Amino acid sequence: MTLKSRIAEGRPLLGTFVKTPHHAVVEVLAHSSLDLLVLDAEHAPFDRRDLDVCILAARAAGMVVVVRPADGGHSAILNALDCGADGVLVPHVRTAGEARAVAQAAQFGPGGRGYAGSPRAAAYGGVAMAEHRAASAARTVVIAQLEDLEALDDLDAILAVEGIDAFFIGRADLTVALGCASMDDAPVVAAVTRICTAAVAARRPVGMFIARPGDTAQWVEQGATLFVLGSDHG
Template structure:
């Protein structure tokens, strides 16, 4: 019995565009709620949200009943973390701050079983293999793992073409906030120089045969990214949705001086 098909990876391979939302509340109840909203994918954030292995596992479990595909962003691209997230059942992972082809190649090895990779072979104990029920997990898992790399500073952008040449990378996500900061425009990802760099990168990613990704909460930027070839596009974050609506509701009913 082989592993289930990864619908997110399948969609990217077919050239489809899929829309998602960030999950930063680090809570199973809110994750389950977001799973009913209709997004193609939801990203469980292990970098900037208060998540750990157990909270990420719990969110993977509740999203299993959802039509939204779960993506896990690890806090850093360390081999042991990649192993833990994959064994917990994540089929798609996003790795932040990728700056070189060498780093990209190691990440490919991290998500690949021997003899071609370094992923530990202990799947009989894991949720990923349905606790030994997926008998062919070891021979079929690699093909369904989707590796997304996040390029988000000038060093990474300078190495982008080399990163794109690494076989086994499925997509590259451009991080607007960190890139803006590294370019000297902290808090202003809309600066023309930052936007030009982002759109150029998305076009290069697409031309290299990889799937380009972006997070944008502004319709104008989202449309520009789509025109540049973006395929996996986050259009919001649960934290922002709750915070912004709560503030607007409070302003509506509570007078301010």
């Protein structure tokens, strides 16, 4: 069962960030009971080769792997998907327009992901175009990270964008954006709660980063289902 299906069904999912750009970390974590790994190319110095090999390692172990690119540009999304990632977690989606652009960039079609039959995702030329397109559409997960004031302002419109499989609350940057000092400050909690509530109302899956395992309970109650707990750094 794909990550895409499991997210859509609202199953509780737990992942972690991989911050060390080395495949051995992925291989070791793949022996855990985690549901997914997120390679953090935004805040850790992953090069393309590191993403490539870490994705290979995840696939070798049957572990789901998502890439958080440094930005939402087409080429970073294309590269992650061509290398065979299950999806992308795009930081700083601020508006419905940006959300649509991200969704488009992850799908083949006009203005979308460039097509090639040669990469790992297409079995190195081993599958036909129609097959590759169908498999990609069925599998590719797009998660939009909400972490700016603009995103709060445009929340309902963002949550209505098609082609986004889940929304991920960036609590650290939200804390910064709200002028707070800690994720536990009331304005941050209120904003996170508001996003969860709106997502539930819009029937869209929502999740967030958590620093400690025990932190999930509070947000499960608010309807969150997708959690990324800490990182390989501890």
